Amino acid sequence: MANINSVDIARLKNGEVNLGTSIMAVQFDGGVVIGADSRTTTGSYIANRVTDKLTHIHDRIYCCRSGSAADTQAVADVVHQHAQVYTAVYGAPPTVSRAAALFEKMCYDNKDQLSAGIIVAGWDKESGGSVYNIPLGGGMFQQPWAIGGSGSTYVYGYCDATYREGWSEQETVEFVKNTLALAMSRDGSSGGCIRMCVITKDKVERHFIPGNELPRFWEGKEIIGSVNKQQVVLA
Amino acid sequence: MVAKAVEAPNVGFDFSNYARNQFFGERLQGIPKATSTGTTIVGVIFGGGDSGEEPGVCLGADTRATGGPIVADKNCEKIHYLTPQIRCCGAGTAADTEFVTNLISSNLELHALSQGRPARVVTAMTMLKQYLFRYQGHVGAHLVLGGVDVTGPQLFTVHAHGSTDKLPYVTMGSGSLAAMAVFESSFKENMKRDEAIALVARAIRSGIFNDLGSGSNVDVAVITKNGTENLRNYEMPNERGTKSRNYKFRRGTTAWTKESIRSLIVSEEIKSTSGAGKDQGGVEVVAVPTGAGAGGEEGMEIDS
Numbered sequence: 001m002a003n004i005n006s007v008d009i010a011r012l013k014n015g016e017v018n019l020g021t022s023i024m025a026v027q028f029d030g031g032v033v034i035g036a037d038s039r040t041t042t043g044s045y046i047a048n049r050v051t052d053k054l055t056h057i058h059d060r061i062y063c064c065r066s067g068s069a070a071d072t073q074a075v076a077d078v079v080h081q082h083a084q085v086y087t088a089v090y091g092a093p094p095t096v097s098r099a100a101a102l103f104e105k106m107c108y109d110n111k112d113q114l115s116a117g118i119i120v121a122g123w124d125k126e127s128g129g130s131v132y133n134i135p136l137g138g139g140m141f142q143q144p145w146a147i148g149g150s151g152s153t154y155v156y157g158y159c160d161a162t163y164r165e166g167w168s169e170q171e172t173v174e175f176v177k178n179t180l181a182l183a184m185s186r187d188g189s190s191g192g193c194i195r196m197c198v199i200t201k202d203k204v205e206r207h208f209i210p211g212n213e214l215p216r217f218w219e220g221k222e223i224i225g226s227v228n229k230q231q232v233v234l235a
Numbered sequence: 236m237v238a239k240a241v242e243a244p245n246v247g248f249d250f251s252n253y254a255r256n257q258f259f260g261e262r263l264q265g266i267p268k269a270t271s272t273g274t275t276i277v278g279v280i281f282g283g284g285d286s287g288e289e290p291g292v293c294l295g296a297d298t299r300a301t302g303g304p305i306v307a308d309k310n311c312e313k314i315h316y317l318t319p320q321i322r323c324c325g326a327g328t329a330a331d332t333e334f335v336t337n338l339i340s341s342n343l344e345l346h347a348l349s350q351g352r353p354a355r356v357v358t359a360m361t362m363l364k365q366y367l368f369r370y371q372g373h374v375g376a377h378l379v380l381g382g383v384d385v386t387g388p389q390l391f392t393v394h395a396h397g398s399t400d401k402l403p404y405v406t407m408g409s410g411s412l413a414a415m416a417v418f419e420s421s422f423k424e425n426m427k428r429d430e431a432i433a434l435v436a437r438a439i440r441s442g443i444f445n446d447l448g449s450g451s452n453v454d455v456a457v458i459t460k461n462g463t464e465n466l467r468n469y470e471m472p473n474e475r476g477t478k479s480r481n482y483k484f485r486r487g488t489t490a491w492t493k494e495s496i497r498s499l500i501v502s503e504e505i506k507s508t509s510g511a512g513k514d515q516g517g518v519e520v521v522a523v524p525t526g527a528g529a530g531g532e533e534g535m536e537i538d539s
Contacts, residue, residue, distance in 0.1 A: 016372060017398045040400065045412065047392070048400040069398035074368045077361075113371075 016068055017042050020189020022151030022180050023053060023064035025121035025131045026163075027144050028172040031200035032121040032129040035176040036064050037151065037184050038192035049192045058083045060199055061099045061122030066149035067136070068115040075106050075116055095124040100132035100140055108138030117148045123199050151183030151190035158182055169198060173207070181214045273301045273448020275410030276313060276324035277418070277438045278381045278390045280403045282459070284425030291428070291459035292381035292388045295435035296324045297410065297443050298468070299450040306450070312467070314456045318343050318354050320463060321382030322456045323363075326408035327395060328375035335376045339363055356382040356389040360399055368397025377407050383460050410442025410449040417441045432457065436470055443472065 020041050025034040036053035039046055053065050055076045061083070065072035079102045086094045094102075100120040107116055120132040133146035145163055147155060159179055167175065176196055184190045194214065196207040276296045283290035296313035299306055315323045315336035321343070325332025339362045343354040360380055367374055378393040392405045404422050406414040417438040426434065432455055442449040453470040456463060 016396045017394050040398075042394075047394075048402065050402070051400065068396070070364075070368055070372075070394065070396035073364070073398050 017047055017070065018068065018189070020151070020187070021053065021066040021149030022147070022155070022183035022187060022190040023066050023117075023119055023149045024147040024152070024159075024176055024179055025064060025119045025145065026172050026176055027121070027129040027131050028167050028169055030129065030169065031123045031198060032131055033169070033172045033176050033196060033198050034062055034064055034119070034121045035180050035194055035196040036149075037180060037190040038195060039190055040069055041189055046191075051192070052195055054195055054197050056080070057099050057120070058087070058093050058122070060093065060124065060201075060204065061096055061120065062197055062199060062204070063099075063103065063121070064119040064148065066117040071114045071116045072118060075103065075114070075118070078106060079103055093124070095126055096120060096122040096130045096132065097124075097127070097142075100134065100142075103132075103134050104138060104140040107134055111136075111138045119146050119148050121146075121199065123201055125201075129199070147179065147183075149183075149190065151180075151187035154186040155179050155183045169200075173198065177209065178215055182217060184214070185217070273299055273410070273446065273450075274313065274326040274408030275406070275414050275439050275442025275446060275449040276326050276379045276408050277406045277411075277414050277435055277442075278324065278379045278404065279418070279422065279426075279431050279435055280381075280388050280390050281426040281428060281431035282388070286425040286427050288427050289459040289461060290388045291383055291431075291457060292390055293428075293431040293435050294322055294324050294379060294381050294456045294458070295439045296454045297439055297449040298452045298454060299443075299448070300329050301448055309451050310468070312454065314454050314465070316340060317359050317380075318347065318382070320353065320384060320458060320460070321356055321359050321380070322458060322463065323359070323381075324379040324407070325376060326379075327377040331374045331376040331395075332378065335363065335366065335374060336378070339366070353384060355384040355386065356380065356391070357386075360391045360393060363393045364397045364399050367393065367395055372396040379405055379407050381458060383458050388458070406438065406442075408442070408449065410439075410446035413441040413445040414438035428457065428459075432466075432469075440470070440472060 018041050020039055021037060023036040025032055034054055038049060038051045038053070040048040040051045055063050055065060057063055057076065057080050063076055065076060079099060082102050083094050083099055086098070099122070103118055103120055107114060107118065115136070117136055118134045120134065121130065123129050131143055131146050133141045133143055133148065135148065144165065145159065147159060162175060173196065177194060180194050191211070193211045194209040198205045198207070274297060276294075278292060278294045280290070280292055282288040294314055298310045298313065300308035300311040311329070313324055313326070313332075315325055315332070317323050317336060317340045323336050325336060339359060342362055343359055346358060347354045359382070363378065363380065367376060372395045375395050377395055380391045380393055382389060390402060390405055392400045392402070392407055403424070404418045406418065417434070421434055421437070435455055436453050439453045443451070443453070451473050452468045453472070455466040455469040457466065
């Protein structure tokens with residue numbers, strides 16, 4: 001057990017690769033949509049600008065990874081193996097809640113050594129689409145929609161204001177795309193392109209939106225005030 | 236100091252050099268830093284598509300090894316062998332990259348023998364990442380892993396903490412930014428073999444000339460399903476210029492009073508070994524005269 005008098009704030013070690021990140025997952029009737037940006041950084045250098053942060057755990061279960069790239073890859077690999085063993089032993093794929101419980105166990109039991117924020121999402125026969133958010137401490141929270149990563153802080157307001165229940169697949173995809181684009185435009189550690197997966201009973205459909213086709217929002221104008229008055233130029 | 240026969244302990248860690256290292260650390264400017272490969276290493280996937288050539292991987296590396304501000308080795312080999320069709324470039328702590336690639340290379344050979352098929356690049360990647368993750372970054376090996384297997388050419392980066400990325404072109408090491416600049420401007424998919432080699436050489440040269448931690452020569456390795464070509468010292472843009480004068484002293488500059496020449500070989504016996512040694516044409520020579528062995532060629536010339 002860690003020494004409670006000294007807290008290690010600088011979780012990521014020196015030189016460790018960081019999934020800066022904006023990730024999210026949203027449930028809709030019939031499945032889930034998960035999405036992430038594509039930037040991995042080491043300090044201020046972008047080690048990989050086309051990362052795939054949507055990791056396959058099982059046929060209809062994916063997870064979004066944020067935090068330390070090494071930690072999340074290692075944990076996801078272990079859970080991927082557990083899911084395969086489960087299928088071999090029980091003859092049926094694990095439910096999303098079981099996969100999320102596996103993640104939760106790893107993240108909670110090793111909370112002092114790990115720096116991993118994970119969103120597990122997928123489709124199973126018992127519950128249809130479901131989303132589980134597992135932030136840094138290893139707690140597990142089932143939610144209709146979840147956002148995570150450093151870029152998520154900038155879009156809580158947008159998500160709270162925009163989300164509605166009962167959306168179709170297409171509307172959910174739009175929601176995810178817009179949210180991620182907003183997060184990526186404000187967060188330095190997020191960027192690149194958007195990768196999304198739509199997971200339903202029948203299939204997993206991957207979507208890719210390159211950086212130059214991201215939805216654009218207010219980008220500001222250089223000069224404010226009326227043309228007649230003395231012009232104020234924003235540097 | 237009294238010379239005493241030191242018995243190595245049978246168990247536990249051997250701390251017998253600790254006091255000696257501390258003493259040197261105080262005498263010199265601190266304990267010397269581990270040799271690090273400052274380094275520029277790169278990898279690129281080429282071929283396939285409409286290039287008309289076999290798909291493959293081209294790896295490149297510089298050849299400078301540094302120990303702090305000093306160049307410890309001007310021509311070290313940073314492209315390590317893993318399997319006949321897989322190579323690994325290493326940046327970071329030189330000892331760590333050397334040993335981790337050796338270990339995984341042995342394990343891959345055993346794995347291939349037990350599976351009855353050639354090892355895959357993802358297997359090498361998984362072994363490396365699981366080993367490095369276990370050591371939480373203390374094994375300072377940053378690697379560019381490339382190879383060709385039944386699924387085609389593949390290229391990965393493996394960081395010391397155990398994270399990996401799969402990409403069509405990669406750079407690592409202190410010169411990675413200089414090399415990446417070259418790749419980002421000139422990389423295209425489905426390059427021909429010669430184009431890929433030229434691009435890799437340019438990227439390494441960019442690291443050599445713009446990064447203080449990289450230097451000397453360019454090593455290249457080209458891997459396709461037909462085989463691996465090791466182009467050691469493919470380019471040598473830093474050859475030492477010829478000296479304008481002869482700085483040797485002629486024999487007789489220092490006067491001598493007496494000359495006595497003794498052969499250090501008392502007796503020499505050549506014995507061929509039996510068994511495995513014999514099959515390999517092994518001939519055991521008992522004594523080696525000084526100046527004629529491996530080190531002798533590189534030794535100082537007393538007079539020309």
